[in-house]
Amino acid sequence: xxxxxxxxxxxxxxxxxxxxxxxxxxxxxxxxxxxxxxxxxxxxxxxxxxxxxxxxxxxxxxxxxxxxxxxxxxxxxxxxxxxxxxxxxxxxxxxxxxxxxxxxxxxxxxxxxxxxxxxxxxxxxxxxxxxxxxxxxxxxxxxxxxxxxxxxxxxxxxxxxxxxxxxxxxxxxxxxxxxxxxxxxxxxxxxxxxxxxxxxxxxxxxxxxxxxxxxxxxxxxxxxxxxxxxxxxxxxxxxxxxxxxxxxxxxxxxxxxxxxxxxxxxxxxxxxxxxxxxxxxxxxxxxxxxxxxxxxxxxxxxxxxxxxxxxxxxxxxxxxxxxxxxxxxxxxxxxxxxxxxxxxxxxxxxxxxxxxxxxxxxxxxxxxxxxxxxxxxxxxxxxxxxxxxxxxxxxxxxxxxxxxxxxxxxxxxxxxxxxxxxxxxxxxxxxxxxxxxxxxxxxxxxxxxxxxxxxxxxxxxxxxxxxxxxxxxxxxxxxxxxxxxxxxxxxxxxx
Numbered sequence: 001x002x003x004x005x006x007x008x009x010x011x012x013x014x015x016x017x018x019x020x021x022x023x024x025x026x027x028x029x030x031x032x033x034x035x036x037x038x039x040x041x042x043x044x045x046x047x048x049x050x051x052x053x054x055x056x057x058x059x060x061x062x063x064x065x066x067x068x069x070x071x072x073x074x075x076x077x078x079x080x081x082x083x084x085x086x087x088x089x090x091x092x093x094x095x096x097x098x099x100x101x102x103x104x105x106x107x108x109x110x111x112x113x114x115x116x117x118x119x120x121x122x123x124x125x126x127x128x129x130x131x132x133x134x135x136x137x138x139x140x141x142x143x144x145x146x147x148x149x150x151x152x153x154x155x156x157x158x159x160x161x162x163x164x165x166x167x168x169x170x171x172x173x174x175x176x177x178x179x180x181x182x183x184x185x186x187x188x189x190x191x192x193x194x195x196x197x198x199x200x201x202x203x204x205x206x207x208x209x210x211x212x213x214x215x216x217x218x219x220x221x222x223x224x225x226x227x228x229x230x231x232x233x234x235x236x237x238x239x240x241x242x243x244x245x246x247x248x249x250x251x252x253x254x255x256x257x258x259x260x261x262x263x264x265x266x267x268x269x270x271x272x273x274x275x276x277x278x279x280x281x282x283x284x285x286x287x288x289x290x291x292x293x294x295x296x297x298x299x300x301x302x303x304x305x306x307x308x309x310x311x312x313x314x315x316x317x318x319x320x321x322x323x324x325x326x327x328x329x330x331x332x333x334x335x336x337x338x339x340x341x342x343x344x345x346x347x348x349x350x351x352x353x354x355x356x357x358x359x360x361x362x363x364x365x366x367x368x369x370x371x372x373x374x375x376x377x378x379x380x381x382x383x384x385x386x387x388x389x390x391x392x393x394x395x396x397x398x399x400x401x402x403x404x405x406x407x408x409x410x411x412x413x414x415x416x417x418x419x420x421x422x423x424x425x426x427x428x429x430x431x432x433x434x435x436x437x438x439x440x441x442x443x444x445x446x447x448x449x450x451x452x453x454x455x456x457x458x459x460x461x462x463x464x465x466x467x468x469x470x471x472x473x474x475x476x477x478x479x480x481x482x483x484x485x486x487x488x489x490x491x492x493x494x495x
Contacts, residue, residue, distance in 0.1 A: 005096075005218040008355060009317040010377055011207075012224045013304070014063075015297055016056065016104060017231040017336065018323035020049075020349040022294045030248060031291040035302035036321060036351060042360045043319070043353030044400050048367045050346050050410045050427070051325045052390075054337040055417045056126070059324040059370060060107045064088050066374030067390045068413055070483050074108055075415040078125055081108035086386065088374060089116030092222045095381035098213060100206035103199035103226035110147075118224070121152045121202060128228065129153035129195040130235070137167030140181045140233050156198040165189045165237070171285065175274025182233035183275070184289035186241040191296060194237060196227050200300040204307045211311045220316075222377065225304065230293035231327070232286070232336070240292035246284040249291075254342075254451040255280055257332040261455040263439040265339050265421060266332065272418060276333050283330040290329055315355050318380065318398070322350040322370055331451075339414060339421040341434050341442070342452055346412055346425070352398040359400030367407040368394050389479055411476035422484055426473040433469035435488060443469070 020026050023033045025040040051059045053069050061074035064087050069075040073082040081087070093099055101118035105127055112122035123129065130141045131149035142148040157164055165187035173183055191197055203225040210221035229236075259267050270276060275283065301321065308314045328334040331344045338345075348370060372394045375385050379393040396403040414423035422437035432452070434442035443456040443466055456462045477485040 005220060007220050007381060009210075009214070009220045009313060010097075010222045010380065011203075011304070011308070011317055011319045012222070012373070012377075013227075013301060013319070013321045014060075014224070015227045015321075015323040016229060017325060017327040018294070018349060019326045019329055019344055020347050021344075022230075022291060023349050025351070026349055030244060032295050033298040035298050035305060036349075039301070039305065039319060039321060039353050040351045040361070043351055043357050044359070044362050044364050044398055046348075046350040046352070046364045046366075046368050046397070048365060048410075048429075049322065049348040049350035049370065050367070050412065051348055051370045052411065053413045053415075054325040054345060056106050056324050057108065058413075058415070062369075062371040063324075063373055064107050066371050066386050067388050068480055068482075069415065070413070070480075071388070071390070076417070077106070078109035081111060087116060088222070088224075088377060089118060091378050091383050092381055093117045095378075095383050096219055097381060098210045098219050098221040100203075100210055100221060100223035101226075102202035102206060102223070104228050105226070120206065121150070123150055123152070124148055129198070135165050135167060135187060135235075137170065138182065138185065138187075138235065139170075139172075140235075153195045153198055156195070156201070157193065160192065162189065162193050165193050169241075173274045174277045175272065182235065183286050184232070184234040184236075184241075187235055187237055190237055191240070191299065194235075194296070196229055196297060196300055199225060199227055200303050203304055207304075207307060207311060207313065211313055222381075227297050227300070229297055230290050232290070234286070234289035234293045236289065236293050236296055240296040241289060243292045243295060244288040246281075246288040249284040249287050251280045252283075252330045252332075254332045254453055255283070255330060257453065261440065261457070263339070263436050263442065265436070265439055266334065269338050269340070269418065270333050273335050275335060280330075283333075286335075287330055290327070317355065319353045320351070320373060320398075322348055322373075324370070336417075338417045339423055339436070341412065341414070341423065341425040341427075341432065343446075343450075346410075346427075354398050354400075357398070357400045362400050364397045366394075366397055366405040367410050368397065368405065369410070409472055409476075411473070411480070413482070422487075424473060424477070424482070424484065424488075426469055426476060428469070428472075431465065431469060433466070433473060435473060437484065437487065 022031045024037040057077040058069045065072040099118045101113040101120035109125045131144045168186045170182045170185040326345045328344045375393040379395045410427045412425040424435040432444045441457045444452045
């Protein structure tokens with residue numbers, strides 16, 4: 001008979017590049033996410049959740065280790081994780097948890113999930129599951145035979161007797177340099193032919209096998225499920241491709257960005273993607289497919305939660321849903337992430353449903369980081385808290401308790417995406433200050449200017465506020481031993 005172990009299982013669901021305001025529980029009026037909304041109704045929705053860094057690998061590595069990029073060594077995509085620091089695999093494995101992993105990895109490179117003790121399929125690097133030639137007509141993806149071209153998706157289709165999907169319709173950016181990547185594309189077959197369904201199925205298989213093992217020996221499980229979407233290319237089947245009428249999508253309030261007193265680098269990013277030709281009428285076509293992708297993933301999350309109920313795991317499993325970072329998706333005429341700290345990029349959806357939640361359906365207004373999940377899961381597992389001052393457990397908040405985190409601000413780092421650009425951000429409840437190492441700084445009044453259209457840096461009337469935020473940023477740098485501190489000190493009086 002299995003030994004008694006009362007610790008709960010943990011199911012962590014992470015999407016990729018997912019705007020918080022596409023969820024109904026976060027105010028989305030058109031885009032539908034009924035399963036995630038239901039998850040929030042039985043748990044806690046975090047209204048001030050943020051990533052401490054972008055792009056993908058730095059954010060995921062921060063979650064995996066609980067520390068900032070300059071400490072775990074993953075400052076940009078596909079760097080090697082510092083092998084000398086603890087991580088979720090080492091700590092939860094040491095605590096006796098079964099470790100399962102499904103879908104996108106992208107924590108470091110060349111490391112893969114099984115290197116850290118997880119059971120599951122490996123997707124090295126970004127790991128996009130469709131290699132060139134697998135789906136007829138798709139341009140995006142690694143070359144066949146390359147290290148990143150896994151055959152897991154091909155095997156999934158064959159094992160289910162499914163035909164390889166074909167591209168029925170595709171649309172690209174207007175910049176000739178981006179013609180190798182679809183912005184959105186329709187593929188044949190139903191949702192069962194999508195590689196995201198493969199991720200859901202792999203997660204379910206892990207749940208089943210690990211539930212069986214727990215029944216035998218009592219060991220709880222930690223399963224980390226990772227979808228590639230709704231990150232572009234939005235490669236989706238019907239009915240999701242046509243689910244949302246582009247004409248029904250309201251224009252982004254910040255779409256008429258003038259770039260007045262804004263960092264020039266943002267204009268360069270806009271030109272790089274080349275998506276502004278045709279104005280909002282062009283953009284809303286992309287947004288419609290992005291929303292379709294969001295709803296498809298919501299349906300798959302529903303599949304996971306339904307299976308958990310069938311297995312009887314829902315009464316002793318903590319379910320957490322979030323993403324690595326957001327996507328501007330038309331805000332300020334920008335897409336994806338980059339050297340810009342707009343809320344659409346750094347603010348996250350985060351929902352946690354604990355079976356012992358004391359206030360189901362509640363909303364936490366405390367500042368939390370994605371990487372707070374690292375010490376939180378250690379807390380659940382009975383492991384000692386990390387010594388690093390980067391993060392803290394939010395188990396009380398997940399349990400629905402009105403316990404303050406003690407944070408007055410969020411601090412974020414950015415190193416590079418497309419090109420090197422050192423950047424730091426401090427965000428309070430009312431304002432945001434951005435230090436751009438090689439460009440103009442930014443200061444926004446988030447109460448009166450929630451869309452961050454008016455840069456208030458270096459104005460006489462904001463001087464005292466600006467000085468206060470600069471000192472607040474410096475305190476974060478000192479606390480974290482941020483390597484940019486020396487350079488920041490050398491020019492901060494210029495502001």
